[in-house]
Amino acid sequence: MKVTIVGSGYVGLVTGACLAEQGNNVFCLDLDPKKIEILNSGGVPIYEPGLKEMIERNRAAGRLQFSTDIAASVAHGDIQFIAVGTPPDEDGSADLQYVVAAARNIGRHMTTPKVIVDKSTVPVGTADKVSEAISEELEKRELSTELCSVVSNPEFLKEGAAVEDFMRPDRIVIGTESTPAGLRAKEQMRRLYAPFNRHHERTYYMDVKSAELTKYAANAMLATRISFMNELANLADLVGADIEAVRQGIGADSRIGFGFLYPGTGYGGSCFPKDVSALSKTAKEHGRELKILDAVEAVNEIQKYILVEKIEKRFGKDLLGMKFALWGLAFKPNTDDMREAPSRVIIQELVKRGATIVAYDPVAMPEAKHCFDLDFQGNSEGLKKVSMVADPMAALDGCDALVIATEWKVFHTPDFDQVMQKLTRPIIFDGRNLYEPTAMKELGIEYHGIGRHN
Incomplete structure (x- = not known):
């Protein structure tokens, strides 16, 4: 299948390389010429175990290319992944300007039906904004807005194990519309991910907004476990208990498990901090306070x-x-x-x-x-x-x-x-x-x- 990845950052590079590894013809776009120059000269702008070797292998096989050419990227892929950054805004919400800009670029250049996939971590309702931006550009050119369907396919990649996570996923979440175009998009996504479901079905199909919320819910839950254990570890210091013994004692409960129960100096990175903040901000926009998540953030900063x-x-x-x-x-x-x-x-x-x-x-x-x-x-x-x-x-x-x-x-x-x-x-x-x-x-x-x- 022909696939375009818009954004050659962490998520985009891993997604593009892994899809190329499965035999797809992948075009990776980025508007940063220095980044594309690095990639075309055999370098990789991020460190991720196994990624450089996979990129080299698929570039040599002609299945993976890198460019700054927007028109060529839109023409290439029947499936267009938007994998651009969504940095936190000043109020903690996700900044969607790059997502919307990518959508507009697709709308300006597309002439044939496309499946547009939100791969970036985005708040609930973003697919509607992406669809609206593309439709506006299509209407300017007097083209049918039925040419595209927007899908939510959030990433669940752990930094340091992203290639392994993509190639052997716990789950694949795909949110589609119930319209005829949405059903066609669902079928194309099913075909794209078929190699990952060969031994057993890993894909969960749902509506678009549920898929968008699933990503935030997953990261918020993991962040909550980390902050919870840090709170207990600090208490253990005060009362003279050993948090490692406590961790083993509660982790042995199958309802709890051992994952993300290791205390430390707090979580960091590009995902947990901004995703917890963005989810809390989304709730406030709808008149609801997520008090647990506010506490998770506060504990993490203290830790x-x-x-x-x-x-x-x-x-x-x-x-x-x-x-x-x-x-x-x-x-x-x-x-x-x-x-x-x-x-x-x-x-x-x-x-x-x-x-x-x-x-x-x-x-x-x-x-x-x-x-x-x-x-x-x-x-x-x-x-x-x-x-x-x-x-x-x-x-x-x-x-x-x-x-x-x-x-x-x-x-x-x-x-x-x-x-x-x-x-x-x-x-x-x-x-x-x-x-x-x-x-x-x-x-x-x-x-x-x-x-x-x-």
């Missing part, structure tokens, strides 16, 4: 400061002259995504108190440098207090303590003898609970986890 509080409790508020090693910058492992990363808060707060930071991350350091330039804008002295090194052990040299912000596998079993030799004091503040408190105590390491009790 980003939890390691700073532990460091303050141990060393006091004045950290002038102290140096901390920080392992992990990305908001989660297997990605270079620094958006809403807790590490950014931790670094800024420690620097405010006079500390110097030496950081290491296996992938995210180039992206982190751009973020620090923004975070410390107008504070050149603060920025000078943050440095990055190419080796995790090198980050420890002469530091007063180690702070862990991301659970990269390379941090799971370090040489603790070397850690103790390099640190001026054998102290670890573990924001991801990678180590067992009793084992650390036996090694002579002072250990501060999240809700972990010795």
